[in-house]
Amino acid sequence: MPEEMSWRTGRSMETETSKNVDLRSRLLEAAEQVFAESGYASATVDDIITAAATSRATFYRYFRSKEDLFDELSRRCFREMRALTKALMAFDPAVDGREGLEKLVSAYSEMQERQRGVVRAWMEQVDRPESAMRKEAATTFHSLLTGLEQRIMAVGTPSEVEAEVQAALLLILLNRATFYVLHRHSRVDPNRLPPTLATMLHRAYFGAVSERRGRLRVAAKE
Numbered sequence: 001m002p003e004e005m006s007w008r009t010g011r012s013m014e015t016e017t018s019k020n021v022d023l024r025s026r027l028l029e030a031a032e033q034v035f036a037e038s039g040y041a042s043a044t045v046d047d048i049i050t051a052a053a054t055s056r057a058t059f060y061r062y063f064r065s066k067e068d069l070f071d072e073l074s075r076r077c078f079r080e081m082r083a084l085t086k087a088l089m090a091f092d093p094a095v096d097g098r099e100g101l102e103k104l105v106s107a108y109s110e111m112q113e114r115q116r117g118v119v120r121a122w123m124e125q126v127d128r129p130e131s132a133m134r135k136e137a138a139t140t141f142h143s144l145l146t147g148l149e150q151r152i153m154a155v156g157t158p159s160e161v162e163a164e165v166q167a168a169l170l171l172i173l174l175n176r177a178t179f180y181v182l183h184r185h186s187r188v189d190p191n192r193l194p195p196t197l198a199t200m201l202h203r204a205y206f207g208a209v210s211e212r213r214g215r216l217r218v219a220a221k222e
Helices: 002-038 045-052 056-062 066-089 093-114 116-123 133-155 163-183 190-205
Strands: none
Touching (some): 002 056, 066 093, 066 116, 066 133, 093 116, 093 133, 093 163, 093 190, 116 163, 163 190
């Protein structure tokens, strides 16, 4: 009997843990959707609760506030960005070429799509001086910029613009291009964006001087 009770107790605890994980994940996914559609400033806890089909009591069981939930979404995004930085540092333009660059651009676009709510908040310049995420955000973006700068310097393409500035401009281009295509209902076909950006970046940043310099065309949605 004690063994049976122990088994049942363990099974009950596993079920409860699974339920908690599911509810928490549901709230995070709902918030991601709400932030993407309404923007961070306009989104409310009630909006998130409605999207998650749950209650205020459930929300506050897992998160102290909208800001607390947003910080958790930001942490997830930072983890993905650090993984992308590692992939960038392994990128060798001389070996991987335009195809390898396209894979990186595609991975960046896919990350922006998954993290669409957080990305929109950043693009709308949400500034929360009290947030503990500020330091992590600064460190994460600095690492990504440093990775881009090192790749540009490794190629050594002649330029009057410093590598640090080139890296910053490259990151801005990636952010803005993918954001407006993925989130602003642009006529540009999202599937055509990575190969087009990869070709442009390969020419401009990674010394593809021998490539035919024809006009770049980005396919529009039909």
